[in-house]
Amino acid sequence: SQTIHQWPATLVQPVGSPLSLECTVEGTSNPNLYWYRQAAGRGLQLLFYSIGIDQISSEVPQNLSASRPQDRQFILSSKKLLLSDSGFYLCAWSNAQGVAGTEAFFGQGTRLTVV
Amino acid sequence: KQEVTQIPAALSVPEGENLVLNCSFTDSAIYNLQWFRQDPGKGLTSLLLIQSSQREQTSGRLNASLDKSSGRSTLYIAASQPGDSATYLCAPRVRAYKYIFGTGTRLKVLA
Numbered sequence: 001s002q003t004i005h006q007w008p009a010t011l012v013q014p015v016g017s018p019l020s021l022e023c024t025v026e027g028t029s030n031p032n033l034y035w036y037r038q039a040a041g042r043g044l045q046l047l048f049y050s051i052g053i054d055q056i057s058s059e060v061p062q063n064l065s066a067s068r069p070q071d072r073q074f075i076l077s078s079k080k081l082l083l084s085d086s087g088f089y090l091c092a093w094s095n096a097q098g099v100a101g102t103e104a105f106f107g108q109g110t111r112l113t114v115v
Numbered sequence: 116k117q118e119v120t121q122i123p124a125a126l127s128v129p130e131g132e133n134l135v136l137n138c139s140f141t142d143s144a145i146y147n148l149q150w151f152r153q154d155p156g157k158g159l160t161s162l163l164l165i166q167s168s169q170r171e172q173t174s175g176r177l178n179a180s181l182d183k184s185s186g187r188s189t190l191y192i193a194a195s196q197p198g199d200s201a202t203y204l205c206a207p208r209v210r211a212y213k214y215i216f217g218t219g220t221r222l223k224v225l226a
Contacts, residue, residue, distance in 0.1 A: 006158075032212050043119075044204070044216040051212060090158055094212070103149060104206070104214055106159040 002027035006091045006107030013114055019064075019078040021110050023091030026072065031093040033074040034104070035066055038088040050074060086114045117142045117209045119217035127223040134192040136220045138205035143183050145207040149214070150179050150190050153202045162203075163190070195224045 006023045013019060025031050035047045048066035050056045056066050063082050067075045074091060089110045095102035118141045128134060138148075147166045151159040163179040165172045165188065171180040176193040188205055202221045206214040 034212075034214075036216075043218040044206075046213060046215075049212050088156075092159075103161050103164045104208075105161060106151070108158040109156075111156065 002093075002105065004091065004093055004105055004107045006110060008110060009108065010111045011113070013081050013112065015083055015114055016080045019076070019081050019085070019112070021076040021089055021091075021112075023074045023076075023107055024072055025093045028072070028093070028095070030071060031095065033068065033072075034092040034094075035074065035076050036090045036092065038090065038109075040087070044090065048076070081114045083114050086112055088112075117145075117207065117215045119205060119207065119215050121203075121205060121217035121220050123220055124218070125221040125223075127225065128195060129225050130196060132195050132224075134195050134222070136190040136192070136203050136222070138188040138190070138217055140186045140188075140207045140215070142207075142209065143186050145183065145209055148179075148181055148188050148205060148207045150177075150188075151204040151206065153204060153219070155201075159204065192222075195222075197224045197226045200224050 003026045033050045036044045037047055038044050046059045048058055050068045053068050064078050091107040092104050094104040120139045122137045145167055149164045150162045152162050153159050163172045163174055165179055165181040178191040181188045200223050202219040204216055204219045206216045208214050
């Protein structure tokens with residue numbers, strides 16, 4: 001069966017420090033991968049999605065970047081964190097593009113607090 | 116641009132009640148629609164997936180309906196229990212890779 005791992009679960013970082021959040025999926029190949037952010041009291045906002053290695057699209061301009069060095073690994077990064085980057089970050093996967101009827105599955109999230 | 120609205124925003128009910136959670140979306144050109152549950156501080160758990168060609172889907176005490184042409188989906192929870200307390204999110208899939216989320220219905224079931 002497929003599983004998704006996301007870490008760390010909680011992170012407190014100072015303003016201006018770098019960030020690296022990692023997500024890996026097991027039990028499937030060539031998944032679509034996603035990074036979402038959930039700010040306090042707001043809905044989930046799609047940040048990045050990827051349909052393959054080194055194929056990443058950004059949905060909103062921001063201080064963050066994403067990379068997919070391996071088929072089932074998705075990394076969210078920042079060179080210098082801002083206070084506004086605080087939030088709950090969720091990684092998700094679904095079956096590849098073209099298989100339109102499949103579900104999305106989410107990791108357990110990373111609570112990031114920038115201080 | 117797809118917009119998703121969930122009503123009510125919050126709901127507090129005694130145990131045992133049958134519940135109706137509503138989701139509306141502005142663009143009916145969707146691939147499917149998924150309902151999720153989110154416990155405080157946790158990730159999302161998939162509850163039900165309804166394909167765009169389906170009218171409803173059932174899992175245990177949960178039943179979700181979809182009226183794509185009118186841009187509406189409803190989640191029914193039968194015989195609610197305190198363990199059902201969570202935030203419920205609906206997410207239509209608007210492209211092969213993109214889901215748009217509503218802001219959720221925060222449910223509290225009282226023992």
